[in-house]
Amino acid sequence: MKMTNTDHYDDSVVIPSIRRNVQLDIFGSDSLIALEPADPHVRFDCPDLDLSDYDLAIVSMSGGKDSIAGLCRLLEMGYPKEKIELWHNHVDGDPLNDDIFFDWNFMYSYNKKLAEAFGIPLYCSWLNKGLRGEMLKHNSIPHPHSFETPAGIIELGRETCKPGTRRKFPQQSGSLSTRWCSSSLKVDPAKRALTNQDRFLGQRILFITGERRAESSPRAKMSQLAPHAVDTERKSKNPKKPRYIDSWRNVLHLTEEDVWQILSDWRITPPVPYRLGWGRSSCKLCIFSSDRVLATINEYWPEKILEVADYEDQFGVTIARSGKNVFERATSTTPFIIDDEEALQQSFRKEYTLPIFVPDDKIWTLPKGAFSTESSGAI
Numbered sequence: 449m450k451m452t453n454t455d456h457y458d459d460s461v462v463i464p465s466i467r468r469n470v471q472l473d474i475f476g477s478d479s480l481i482a483l484e485p486a487d488p489h490v491r492f493d494c495p496d497l498d499l500s501d502y503d504l505a506i507v508s509m510s511g512g513k514d515s516i517a518g519l520c521r522l523l524e525m526g527y528p529k530e531k532i533e534l535w536h537n538h539v540d541g542d543p544l545n546d547d548i549f550f551d552w553n554f555m556y557s558y559n560k561k562l563a564e565a566f567g568i569p570l571y572c573s574w575l576n577k578g579l580r581g582e583m584l585k586h587n588s589i590p591h592p593h594s595f596e597t598p599a600g601i602i603e604l605g606r607e608t609c610k611p612g613t614r615r616k617f618p619q620q621s622g623s624l625s626t627r628w629c630s631s632s633l634k635v636d637p638a639k640r641a642l643t644n645q646d647r648f649l650g651q652r653i654l655f656i657t658g659e660r661r662a663e664s665s666p667r668a669k670m671s672q673l674a675p676h677a678v679d680t681e682r683k684s685k686n687p688k689k690p691r692y693i694d695s696w697r698n699v700l701h702l703t704e705e706d707v708w709q710i711l712s713d714w715r716i717t718p719p720v721p722y723r724l725g726w727g728r729s730s731c732k733l734c735i736f737s738s739d740r741v742l743a744t745i746n747e748y749w750p751e752k753i754l755e756v757a758d759y760e761d762q763f764g765v766t767i768a769r770s771g772k773n774v775f776e777r778a779t780s781t782t783p784f785i786i787d788d789e790e791a792l793q794q795s796f797r798k799e800y801t802l803p804i805f806v807p808d809d810k811i812w813t814l815p816k817g818a819f820s821t822e823s824s825g826a827i
């Protein structure tokens with residue numbers, strides 16, 4: 449299924465709304481951070497919720513421990529899996545046709561296999577050509593958004609956008625216009641997947657994301673329940689397209705220990721990035737990566753550092769604004785020692801072939817990256 453430029457409203461209203469919001473908000477709730485919110489639909493603390501109010505729960509699934517724990521909590525609360533969908537934002541574009549640049553090779557396959565193991569459908573969304581295509585934009589309009597639906601893939605053109613130029617890496621910032629990877633590659637495609645499927649009209653939807661307050665000070669201030677940015681029922685008396693969507697961060701209050709306990713209780717094999725020593729399962733080349741993480745990438749996957757270095761030369765701007773280039777950073781310290789050979793071999797393969805659940809005759813063990821303080825993911 450293909451649509452081009454069908455929704456001018458998305459490009460002129462839905463997507464720019466996030467640009468106006470300079471605070472950090474990963475998946476679309478713009479009613480961020482109010483200890484005593486004036487809006488009765490916003491709750492700063494909301495660890496539990498009456499789930500019978502909702503027709504559908506969408507779990508934004510990165511493939512990391514927190515979003516997996518969010519799914520497990522939902523199931524533990526008795527929400528039927530027949531009413532759950534997993535959504536994955538693929539940062540490198542079309543998972544079957546575009547090259548992997550920023551993400552882990554296996555991340556798309558891992559999410560597919562995880563969804564299959566739980567018996568829950570997975571739908572991906574992406575910006576065509578992914579992070580690389582957006583970064584190389586040069587006096588041109590943005591690439592279309594695409595998303596999977598039960599009826600096939602929908603592609604939405606962006607012909608009404610003004611031409612623009614990036615030619616630099618996204619930057620570490622709480623602002624999603626500077627840290628454009630989060631907004632352009634994750635928030636925007638997911639918002640358009642919500643606003644361009646009539647199956648959501650007239651439904652009460654719960655949109656679950658996996659931020660935790662303990663991860664960073666911006667996340668510490670997030671509200672736990674709020675109307676989603678593309679909810680229309682709370683924003684208009686007579687919406688033409690009635691969408692009731694609550695954004696619920698159902699692991700926001702949990703500690704890292706709580707999250708690992710959930711994965712252990714469910715016997716979920718710790719995802720590969722943690723087994724390699726990463727404390728977060730984000731993009732492999734995440735712009736928040738510490739020098740030590742870059743040193744590890746340089747040790748085991750040197751071609752990734754070469755790719756970044758080549759773009760730094762082309763752009764005349766380094767990936768970090770510290771002034772140090774990626775080689776200087778990657779050679780300034782020692783790499784992690786990776787001793788999990790099985791996880792290391794998986795990191796070279798696109799198809800995920802390891803077990804999703806730890807087999808009954810094996811002991812569940814905490815991965816090396818658990819409780820790491822080494823920066824490797826968004827704040």
Ligand code: SF4
Binds near residue numbers: 627629
């Ligand atoms: S994980 Fe890092 S690089 Fe990837 S989208 Fe988030 S902030 Fe950007």
